[in-house]
Amino acid sequence: MFRDSTDEELISYIRQSNQFALEELFHRYYKCLCQLCSVYIKDDAAAEEIVSNIFIRFWENRDVVTVINIKSYFFSSAKNAALNYIQKKKAPLDYIEDYSAQAEEHAEHNTPFKILSGRESYKKILSLIDTLPPAQRQVLLMSRIDNMDKHEISNLLGITVRTVETMLYQSIKNLRRLINNPHDLTT
Structure with missing residues (x-):
């Protein structure tokens, strides 16, 4: 249903609490965000958890988060979350x-x-x-x-x-x- 939608359209649907739009964004970005986190933290399971938490926080804050470029937002969030993970775990x-x-x-x-x-x-x-x-x-x-x-x-x-x-x-x-x-x- 949302496969042909742009990221901007999906964000609009997500703001209307459409979980299917979030699911489409998840399918678009989850794998590459996990790979990005894995490069930083070298732990696939932790990377998957970090990325899942990014999507959960995005959903929970969908009414207040102002995003111009969702791809940039997700990649920056993933990098920062990985760095925070490293800092907490003392790499x-x-x-x-x-x-x-x-x-x-x-x-x-x-x-x-x-x-x-x-x-x-x-x-x-x-x-x-x-x-x-x-x-x-x-x-x-x-x-x-x-x-x-x-x-x-x-x-x-x-x-x-x-x-x-x-x-x-x-x-x-x-x-x-x-x-x-x-x-x-x-x-």
Whole structure:
């Protein structure tokens, strides 16, 4: 019934509480979202659970979620959920090393990622990122690790581009301060 419908049409039907429209979106994106999560977390069962939860949250919040591009929304949600999963599970060292290589490839500006190089330094920067306020940490990871631009972050989080810029500036400033003055962690 909905196979020929566009994503935008399906979203409209979902807002009208049509579960069949959600089922069609699920069939369109579930497999590739699971594959994306599996790349990050290397656990197929956990990836499937993460993706299922994304669809459940989307359904539960269908009246309040404002989505311009559902594909972008799902892929960004999957990446962020996988990163959150990793953070909660404290990923194995080999995964952190893989992630370190990705971060070095994406770091184009003079950021703490360039200032600190190598495996030990990267572990240190991860622990410093964990000390940032949650909103700053999320924006920094989306920008530097997920390589998202300010407009994508703004749309995904529902905040202004200016707020994204401010939070990004503050997070980098705080990281630089912590790198230069490690004793600030204890104060």
